[in-house]
Amino acid sequence: MTFAGVLLGVAIGIVLLSWVMNLIGRDRLYVGYGVIFVFGTLVAMTVLIVPPLLDAVTRASVRLLPVPSLSIVALVIFTFLMVYVFTQITVLSNRVMRLAKELAIRNAQQEGDVERRAAERR
Amino acid sequence: MDIPPDRRCRSLVAVPAYNETATIRAVIDAVRANLPDCDVLVVDDGSRDEAVAALSGSGAVVATHLCNLGYGHAIQTAVLYATRLGYDRLITLDADGQHDPAQVRGLLTEFDSGRWDILIGSRYVVQRKYDGVPLGRRLGMQLFSTLVGLLAGHRIYDTTSGLKIIGRRAFVPLTRWHFIDFHAEALVYLMRLGFRIGEFPITVRERRHGPSMYSALSHVKYPLKTILMLLLGVVHADLSRRRAS
Numbered sequence: 001m002t003f004a005g006v007l008l009g010v011a012i013g014i015v016l017l018s019w020v021m022n023l024i025g026r027d028r029l030y031v032g033y034g035v036i037f038v039f040g041t042l043v044a045m046t047v048l049i050v051p052p053l054l055d056a057v058t059r060a061s062v063r064l065l066p067v068p069s070l071s072i073v074a075l076v077i078f079t080f081l082m083v084y085v086f087t088q089i090t091v092l093s094n095r096v097m098r099l100a101k102e103l104a105i106r107n108a109q110q111e112g113d114v115e116r117r118a119a120e121r122r
Numbered sequence: 123m124d125i126p127p128d129r130r131c132r133s134l135v136a137v138p139a140y141n142e143t144a145t146i147r148a149v150i151d152a153v154r155a156n157l158p159d160c161d162v163l164v165v166d167d168g169s170r171d172e173a174v175a176a177l178s179g180s181g182a183v184v185a186t187h188l189c190n191l192g193y194g195h196a197i198q199t200a201v202l203y204a205t206r207l208g209y210d211r212l213i214t215l216d217a218d219g220q221h222d223p224a225q226v227r228g229l230l231t232e233f234d235s236g237r238w239d240i241l242i243g244s245r246y247v248v249q250r251k252y253d254g255v256p257l258g259r260r261l262g263m264q265l266f267s268t269l270v271g272l273l274a275g276h277r278i279y280d281t282t283s284g285l286k287i288i289g290r291r292a293f294v295p296l297t298r299w300h301f302i303d304f305h306a307e308a309l310v311y312l313m314r315l316g317f318r319i320g321e322f323p324i325t326v327r328e329r330r331h332g333p334s335m336y337s338a339l340s341h342v343k344y345p346l347k348t349i350l351m352l353l354l355g356v357v358h359a360d361l362s363r364r365r366a367s
Contacts, residue, residue, distance in 0.1 A: 024350065024351075025358060027300045031302060031350055035346045038350060100187045101195065101199045104185040105199060105202055105206065108203060109207070111183050112161075
């Protein structure tokens, strides 16, 4: 990989990391999903930055599955799409969670009121 | 002289429960016997067993999640309930019978000294080491205890204890930020916001019924998620403080 390629890879990694961390911080991406992207990106960036690691991974990948380097672009796009999809799932899941909590609290409040009234009558 | 009822500190004991039929009734009965002046809330976190039926006539109010949301969210439901009903402090206990409600009195006395916003019932604060704990768990506890010390400036030895007393002042931040299990990540977040968190020695019984809430996979995912939330919590808390000032 050329130096420019490594720089581009690291830049994409930093953008992805910042985006994912920001989404987790704003509760738009569940931390359980986010952690996969964060540590996956960190591993990929480490491989890019450390030349012997990059050589080893390149050699192994070419031997196992020779693919044109353009497929990396597709992989990057796919990763960003995955983050977006998981964000939508998280938003939906947060709404369900809020509803479930609200229902639980309202039912408990009603139950508490009934018990209090019964205790007052006693 | 007796304090008039409307001036007394109102306490809510919250017990998050998930599939704890075997122990929940005994735990609630022990809470009612040892803390008769406290109201009791069980947060049933979408149990698939008969936990709610076991509580009939126990005097506890039950808040049932329609599906399993996790421990952190069960605690948040309890905090929201306590906020809405105007309680002054929330006492959290595990539903598996590990905590003896009789020990809560000691914690309440310490909490009432006014030195703490949150007081944790701690298994390790006296010995300050994790003897008898399985290796993996011990390493995790040491790691998170050290991280809390580094990031918040005050070491907490039992970051995973389920026995806590939470003062009213800490209710709002606990419902605004999202936590995983209300452990190290929540403690660091609150301490960075300026809340005073302390530990009080307790002893716990061994869990006798059912599996722990931690699966084999969670031993890998939990530390990673918690570290991420610790870092985000520090940033979020510092930004909140800066905005407030």
